[in-house]
Amino acid sequence: MTASRTATATPLDPGAGLTERIIRLGDGRRIRTIVAGRGPGPLVVFEAGMSAPAAEWLAVQRAVSAHARTLSYDRSGYGGSDDDPQPRTLARMAGDLGAVLDAVGEKGPVVLVGHSWGGPIIRAFVHDHPDRVAGIVLVDASLAGSSATRTQTTLGAASFRVTGLLVRLGLGAKVIRQVLPHGFAPEFSEEDAAIATRDYASVRAMRTGVREMKEVMGDKLALEEWEREGLPDVPVVALQGGRVENSAAARRFRDDFNQEAARVLAGHPRATVRTVPNAGHLIPQERPSAVTAAITEVLAAG
Numbered sequence: 001m002t003a004s005r006t007a008t009a010t011p012l013d014p015g016a017g018l019t020e021r022i023i024r025l026g027d028g029r030r031i032r033t034i035v036a037g038r039g040p041g042p043l044v045v046f047e048a049g050m051s052a053p054a055a056e057w058l059a060v061q062r063a064v065s066a067h068a069r070t071l072s073y074d075r076s077g078y079g080g081s082d083d084d085p086q087p088r089t090l091a092r093m094a095g096d097l098g099a100v101l102d103a104v105g106e107k108g109p110v111v112l113v114g115h116s117w118g119g120p121i122i123r124a125f126v127h128d129h130p131d132r133v134a135g136i137v138l139v140d141a142s143l144a145g146s147s148a149t150r151t152q153t154t155l156g157a158a159s160f161r162v163t164g165l166l167v168r169l170g171l172g173a174k175v176i177r178q179v180l181p182h183g184f185a186p187e188f189s190e191e192d193a194a195i196a197t198r199d200y201a202s203v204r205a206m207r208t209g210v211r212e213m214k215e216v217m218g219d220k221l222a223l224e225e226w227e228r229e230g231l232p233d234v235p236v237v238a239l240q241g242g243r244v245e246n247s248a249a250a251r252r253f254r255d256d257f258n259q260e261a262a263r264v265l266a267g268h269p270r271a272t273v274r275t276v277p278n279a280g281h282l283i284p285q286e287r288p289s290a291v292t293a294a295i296t297e298v299l300a301a302g
Contacts, residue, residue: 012080015058015195017065022080023103031100032080033073037065041299042111042134046072047097049116051160051209053079053199056115059187059288064295073100077208079199088212090219094124101132109134111298113291114141115284117212120219123226130232135298138238139291140257140281143264145224147257148216157213164206172201180285181245182278187288196285227264235301236271237294241280270301 014020014034021033034054037044044064046057054072061070075093076084086092101110111134114122119141126133142148166175176197184193199205240258244251258275265271274294279287 012199013191013195015055015062015192016189017062018058020080021104023100025096025099025103029076029082029084030080031073031076031082031096031103033071033100033104034061035069035071035104036061037067037069039068041068042109042302043106044068044070044111044113044295044299045097045101046070047112047114047118047121048072048075048078049118050156050212051163051200051205052115052118053196053202053205055079055196055199056282056284057113058192058196059185060113060284060291060295063187063288063292067296068299071100071104071106074199075208077211078202078205083208087215088208089215090120090124090222093121093212094128097121097125098129098132108132111135111137111295111302113137113139113295115139116281117142119143120223120226123231124222126231127226127229133232133234135235135302136231136237137291137294137298138236138261139283139294140239140241141261142223143238144227144260145220146260148220148223150217153213153216156216157210160206160209160213163201164203167201167203167206172197175201180282182286184285185288188285231265231268231271233270235298236265236268237298238265238271238273239283239290239294240273240275241283242275242277243280245280272297 018034018036023031048056054074057072061072064070074081109132112122119138163175238261240261244254262273276283276287276290
């Protein structure tokens, strides 16, 4: 068990047009939420990937909030949220998602948007609360149990540790250039990019990423069960990265990953799988307009 750390009480700039609100969960943990927008339709809820803060959704959330209510949040251990002393399993994180919705008084069905490991988190929530889901957008998300392998989790944890070391050495800008070799999309202003860098290029974020990665193999059976179970009868859009860097291994992985998404969702009557050209894994930072369009599509279909 990891000792709990309390996040700083200093407000963190969430970006233009967005508002930071701190809530408390039942066990006392403070969770930083980011809200924006208004309207009669369902709330759009964003779940970030492993090692990623709410700021990864900055450009998408701002665009979607022009016509819908939105909420993103730093999971425990990221940005302005307290650490969690409990293991960061999918069940624990999905429980936190439900607790966040309860804390903000959101009882109706919501549209869930999950990137990368955020996909399994919202999948766990959907399994427990299918009645609270109005639609789903999966952004280069891990959809199958086969995505959880010992090799991948070992390499992933090692990558987070190396990244944390680089940040500790003052090389946060280098980290961003490595994960976003083509840079942020034009929708990210310089101020937006600085906010995303502040919350991602963080020793604490990488430490939390390692904690989440450690639990992946323990969740493998659940992932396989949910894959067989399928998703509820709500509109679903899955966006997959289309760009592959010059590596045969990377190309094989990308092809397999995209085919896996198509296979998992093939039997769903309301699912669409779409490849996003000129974007790799970090679609919310590279092609936020594609994510915004998918969310708009799901809202309209619901």
